[in-house]
Amino acid sequence: MNHDTLVGKRGGLLSGGQRQATSALDAVSERLVQDALNHLMKGRTTLxxxxxxxxxxxxxxxxxxxxxxxxxxxxxxxxxxxxxxxxxxxxxxxxxxx
Incomplete structure (x- = not known):
C-alpha cells in the first residue's frame, strides 16, 4: 500500500473540503458529518x-x-x-x- 501521496505545500493540492473537513462546522453539524464519516469508515483503514x-x-x-x-x-x-x-x-x- 502506498502512503506517499502528494498533497502539495500546506495541502495546496487538496480541495477546501478535503483540507478543512469539519473545522468550520457548529457542534450539531460536526456530529452529523462525523456520524456519516464513521459509517463510511467501517471495515476500512482510514487515516x-x-x-x-x-x-x-x-x-x-x-x-x-x-x-x-x-x-x-x-x-x-x-x-x-x-x-x-x-x-x-x-x-x-x-x-x-x-
Whole structure:
C-alpha cells in the first residue's frame, strides 16, 4: 500500500473540503458529518489527521506527532493513562470548551 501521496505545500493540492473537513462546522453539524464519516469508515483503514480531539478519540490507534515524529501511539484511553502529550491536549481542549 502506498502512503506517499502528494498533497502539495500546506495541502495546496487538496480541495477546501478535503483540507478543512469539519473545522468550520457548529457542534450539531460536526456530529452529523462525523456520524456519516464513521459509517463510511467501517471495515476500512482510514487515516484521519485532526487537531480537534473529538474527531479522533474513537480511533483504533491514535498517533501523536511532534517535531515530525510519532511521539505517542495508542487508543484514547491508553494515551490518557500515559499522562503525556495527548493527555495534556485533552485537558487543554476540555478547558477551552467548559
Amino acid at each position: 484521519v489527521i485532526a487537531h480537534r480531539l473529538s474527531t479522533v478519540q474513537n480511533a483504533y490507534q491514535i498517533a501523536v506527532c511532534s517535531e515530525g515524529r510519532v511521539a505517542e501511539l495508542g487508543t484514547h484511553f491508553e494515551l490518557l493513562g500515559k499522562k503525556g502529550q495527548y493527555a495534556s491536549l485533552v485537558g487543554t481542549q476540555r478547558l477551552a470548551f467548559e
